[in-house]
Amino acid sequence: MIAAKEERASAIRFIVCLGFVSLCADATYEGAYSIIGPFLKDLGASATEVGLIAGFGEMVAASLRYFSGRFADRTRAYWSIAIFGYVLNLIVVPALAFAGTWQAAALLVVAERTGKSLRGPARDVLLSEATGAVGHGWGFGLHAAFDQTGAVMGPLFMAAMVARTNHFGPAFLWLAIPAAGAFVALLAARWVQPGKGAPPARPVQKALPKVFWVYVAAAGLLAFGYIDFPLLAYHFQKIALAKPATIPLFYAGAMGINGLAALLFGRLFDRYGIAVLSFGILVSLFALPLGFLGGPSVAFAGVACWAIGLGAQDAILRSGIAQVVSMNKRGTAFGAFNGVYGVMWFLGSATMGLLYDHSLTAIVALGVVAQLIAAVMFFKLRGRLPVVAAGR
Numbered sequence: 001m002i003a004a005k006e007e008r009a010s011a012i013r014f015i016v017c018l019g020f021v022s023l024c025a026d027a028t029y030e031g032a033y034s035i036i037g038p039f040l041k042d043l044g045a046s047a048t049e050v051g052l053i054a055g056f057g058e059m060v061a062a063s064l065r066y067f068s069g070r071f072a073d074r075t076r077a078y079w080s081i082a083i084f085g086y087v088l089n090l091i092v093v094p095a096l097a098f099a100g101t102w103q104a105a106a107l108l109v110v111a112e113r114t115g116k117s118l119r120g121p122a123r124d125v126l127l128s129e130a131t132g133a134v135g136h137g138w139g140f141g142l143h144a145a146f147d148q149t150g151a152v153m154g155p156l157f158m159a160a161m162v163a164r165t166n167h168f169g170p171a172f173l174w175l176a177i178p179a180a181g182a183f184v185a186l187l188a189a190r191w192v193q194p195g196k197g198a199p200p201a202r203p204v205q206k207a208l209p210k211v212f213w214v215y216v217a218a219a220g221l222l223a224f225g226y227i228d229f230p231l232l233a234y235h236f237q238k239i240a241l242a243k244p245a246t247i248p249l250f251y252a253g254a255m256g257i258n259g260l261a262a263l264l265f266g267r268l269f270d271r272y273g274i275a276v277l278s279f280g281i282l283v284s285l286f287a288l289p290l291g292f293l294g295g296p297s298v299a300f301a302g303v304a305c306w307a308i309g310l311g312a313q314d315a316i317l318r319s320g321i322a323q324v325v326s327m328n329k330r331g332t333a334f335g336a337f338n339g340v341y342g343v344m345w346f347l348g349s350a351t352m353g354l355l356y357d358h359s360l361t362a363i364v365a366l367g368v369v370a371q372l373i374a375a376v377m378f379f380k381l382r383g384r385l386p387v388v389a390a391g392r
Contacts, residue, residue, distance in 0.1 A: 261310075
């Protein structure tokens, strides 16, 4: 009993340290991304070039995760890969302050996405080992709450820095502070890691189980049908649904709701299993009609539904993978999952963007149908993913 309590306490310390890593890292790159569009515009990039840079960066991040996950499993150098990814983040984001052309800035943006794609699967494997001691849903939910706290802090921090100088470039230098914080927190996590060792090298699964690929297909459909906040915000501004200064506050509020929802859905997942995600998807469906077809009185309700659904995904999607894939294959699994999810999110966002000028009803219908199919698929998986009690 005492040993179990010590194991749980050690795991929580490790999860909290990795949470601070993600808080600082998210503050860094979400802060950078909050101003990268107007920064590139000031450097002479067109709207088309800004869109291509952002889209290509996300595609690189999504596709590289598959290969970085496989590499992590093959070498078991989880810590080395994670540390390299965060060091890259520490270097390239502040370097944006010295970019003299939009082409140079674009290279740094892609480099930042590359660092994120490299460290993501390796970090998730290390995290999943610790969450097994406290409940995967609760552990990943707690981590997501830290993550979203950083996503709120970063843009607010950058808004203050830009307000001081009235220029975008110098503000990137200040992001060296949270970037350094992420690196220090990572070293602390390495120090307090339960067992102080790498995940076991003993193979358990020779190949990823079939249920994993059904799971990934359902997640891909969910990503395809999920509205991207920038398009929702674009709509709010176009029809004067909210004042321009209010829209960033909507996003900050959404990230706060996201973090709370991740904690709640993480707990529910540990108790009831994957069917809980289907409920979260049903809530997120309302973001589409409320956001695109509703009026000012329901705009924030739509954003709240969007944030709740995203919080459910943040807590549950990685947790489900940890339950069906053994440690020796989790790097590959997390990489494949993130790759498919990222590509499908990009394709869905691009499709909805093309539909926007033609029919808002078509956007709502596309998103609702894709998410409903995903909800049904996840619900049918409830008997194939075990419910694991926290602490076991």
